[in-house]
Amino acid sequence: MEYFIRNLSDPDVLVPGKNLSALQDLWASSDPYEYDDELFVKAVKQCLSWHIEKNDFYKDWMQKNNFSVDSLNDISDIAKIPFLHANFYKTHVIKTVKDEDIAITLTSSGTTGQKSQMFFDNWTIFASDKSADMESYKLGMITDEPTNFLLYSYEPAEGVNVGTLRTRQMMRRYAKENELVYALKYTGKGHEFDLFGCIDALLRFEKEGLPVRLLGFPAFLYFTLEKMEDMGYPPLKLNPKSLVMMGGGWKGFVDKQLSPQEFRAYIKERLGLPESCCHESYGAVEHGVAYMDCNNHHFHIPAYSRVLIRDVRTLEVLPYGKPGFLNVISPINTGVPVVSLLLGDLAVLHEGKSCGCGINALWFEILGRAGTTKNRSCAIAAAELLRK
Incomplete structure (x- = not known):
């Protein structure tokens, strides 16, 4: 199935600078879950130096925090990197590369409200896609069988550039597409949830x-199946090679939210699919690295990133098993300085061997969002469509 995965030989995936060779080497790894700490630190140092040299804001930010790239000697030192909160990018436009080097711009929410703007050059697009490709391949999610797709995401349209839309489009490459149906139809003025179109598609696909x-988005699938149950439809029996991959959370429908375990049980009840067919992805447009759950439904951290958990009061790094803010670190983005990013999610970090799935990479679990906010995410923007 190698032909589904973008390769380093592609003409548009060269790093944008001669002093970024470690990034090229890091993304050339054959196993997405095999760590090379020395290479990772080297890549982080090169990416930091790239942004500091070309981005006055980031240079000042490092200086104000008395940080020197030379202080990074081993993997434990990455905790020293001054982080920025993801919300910072909802109110600031920060670019390292020139406008003509920006290939795509993605946002983290719908058409209104606060939203991050993330700028991707060709290297960053490749690196983001490659991380998802390699993880999906490792987890056995790529097939050449004819497959029907029902995307609980936005139908593409001019001017619609939310990150989740591109993520779902990218995942269409992981199977041979027979038919494609969108749940969130573009009307010419915006998107509307096509509930009965989804019901029709599921019946047809079965x-x-x-x-x-x-x-x-899981809420849309849940409401589709709930409506079918209310209408008296019996449970469906989809092909056992089917895949449910949800992402984006239940924001806007906390009162209806099912736990991951409850959701998987509901999928089994209504679609006849075992837990092994039901998965979840985690990510942020500001970060770019994909996290997909394993067969034990844990988010293992790929070789392209590292995760720290920080105390919600002191922001000090916490040990395994302690809940705190999720701090993600990666040299993935050469267009925007997001090397160390503090997210608004509360999480717990675990040793890899504690999972038992066969992947030894560290893994984390998401506990939920910290506090309340007026910031609108993709899921919140989408959830509003359910109320129309």
Whole structure:
């Protein structure tokens, strides 16, 4: 299935600077969950130096925090890197590369409200796609079988550039597409949730018998299946090679939210799919690295990033098993300085061997959002469509 995965030989995936060779080497790794700490630190140092040299804001930020790239000697030193909160990018436009070097711009929410703008040059697009490709391949999620897709995400349209839309589009490459249906239809003025179109698609897909891929916001799938149950439809029996990959959370529907375990049980009840077919992804447009749960439903941290957990009061780094803010670190983005990013999610970090799935990389679990905020995420923007 190698032809589904973008390769380092592609003409548009060269790093943008000659002093970024370690990034190229890091993304050339054959196993996405095998750590090379020395290479990772080297790549982080090169990426930091790249941004500091070309970005006055980031240079000042490092100086104000008395940080020197030379202080990074081993993997434990990455905790020293001054982080920025993801919300910072909702109110500031910070670019390291020139406008003509920006290939795409993605946002973290719908058309209104606060939203991050993330700028991707060709290298960053490749690196983001490559991380997802390699993880999906390792987890056995790539197939060449004809497959029907129901995307619980936005139908593409001019001017619609939310990060989740591109993520779901990218995941279409992981199977041979037979038919594609969007849950959030573009009307010319915005998007509307096509509930009955989703019901029709599921009934049709069951009858056809091909594997089905359901990708996107879990609340939309839940409300589809709930409506079918209310209408008296019996449980469906989808092809056992089907895949449910949800992401984006239940923001806007906390009162209806199911735990991951409850959601998987509901999928089994209503679609006839075992837990092994039901997965979840985690990510942030400000970060760019994909996290997909393993067969034990844990988010293992790939070789392209590292995760720290910080105390909610002191922001000091916490040991395994202690809850705190999620701090993600990666040299993935050469267009915007997001090397060390503090997210608004509360999480717990675990040793890899504690999972038991066969992947030894560290893993984390998401406990939920910290506090309340008026910032609108992709899921909140989408959830508003359910109320129309």
